[in-house]
Amino acid sequence: MHADDSDATPASPRGLAALLGPAEVRSLAEEFGVRPTKQLGQNFVHDANTVRRIVAAAGVGRDDVVLEVGPGLGSLTLALLDVVDRVVAVEIDPRLAERLPTTVAARAPQLADRLDVVPMDAMKVSIADLPSQPTALVANLPYNVAVPVLLHLFAEIPSLRTALVMVQLEVADRLAAQPGSKVYGVPSVKARYFGDVRRAGSVGRSVFWPVPKVESGLVRIDRYENPPWPTDPGHRKTVFAAVDAAFAQRRKTLRAALSGWAGSPAEAERRLVAAAIEPSTRGERLDAAAFVRLATIGTEG
Structure with missing residues (x-):
């Protein structure tokens, strides 16, 4: 990953979580009987350095409650738990939702009580479905529903102050595009309805399993502190x-x-x-x- 915002300050990790590598990701998938599906847009990150950099780019810390969508096997979840005091993970795949607490308990037992898992479709989540009010969204979003999920969560969860999401590179470019750009369109305008939007880095294909056919990009959204228009x-x-x-x-x-x-x-x-x-x-x-x-x-x- 090549971070575009070089001034991002990494949060101070607890260092209590044993992060997942390629062998662990494949082993867990085999153990759980999970075959990544295109329908759910599943591509699991297996590079510890990448997830650490994502957490650093998100700028989250001790006081944050992080909402993670599609935690999968737990690669990013473990890195987040090392830095923040609570992670609320929304997972649509019932097998993965059931197994995530077990993985965290095995690899970061001191942090296991900081995880809440919500087994449901992120497109149907409202603030009432969550055990606590998230301040930040940090997620490797399923590529096929990334923009609708992002906009839905900003609309439904007013406590979200920031988002750092990994999406298909082309989608990242569209979200962060400025007026007049060839890729400026509906996602660009709607994302800016909620806050300031910018690119926050790029992620190569080799850090995923299975390896996707496209590159990935990071996008950061900071909700307007004083919205310039009504938000109802x-x-x-x-x-x-x-x-x-x-x-x-x-x-x-x-x-x-x-x-x-x-x-x-x-x-x-x-x-x-x-x-x-x-x-x-x-x-x-x-x-x-x-x-x-x-x-x-x-x-x-």
Whole structure:
């Protein structure tokens, strides 16, 4: 992994956890009868140095409650427990959810009571499902659902202040893209609705088992301390509907692309002008603040 943010300060590890290597990962998978599935987007990290660097880039420490999604065999979980005082692991695979506490107890017995496992789909998790309120999300997200899971958790868990997630490199680029970029789109805008987004490093394929066909990237999101707009579900739904409409036909001007959303091309133009947006521009030129202005113009005026 080559960290983009060289000023990340590693947290001071307890050094109590025996981290997993390639042999241990394969042995545990065989013992548990686990065959990584493409359907669940499972690729297990087996490099101890990589998980330590992920934890360091996350910037978490003693006071953090970390939410981990898809802990798998426990590679990242063990590294997190070495640094933070509680990890809440959400695992959809019932076999892995059942076995994770056993792995932690065997490899870090002094830290075992700091782990909570929630056996459910992360896309259905709400704050009420969790035994404590997480302050940070640190996870190797399943590639096939990474963006929906990330946005869902920021929407449902207001206590999350930061996120450091590993996703497919292409997805990392999209999430962190700036307006005007060729890869700037729906994920870019929606992630920035919640906070500041930036790339935080790259991860090679060789640290995973099985080896994926794509490279991976790290993305960090810091939730706005003082949100520049309302954060209620109704407001978010209104803004996201405008974002979806603008990028559904991204080659079209906003006047044309938003005609269905607004009711007509003329109404789309009226709202764009009222939001101080040139109707002939395209969605890829607008930042999150512009989409918020546009979406909340409504039908008045």
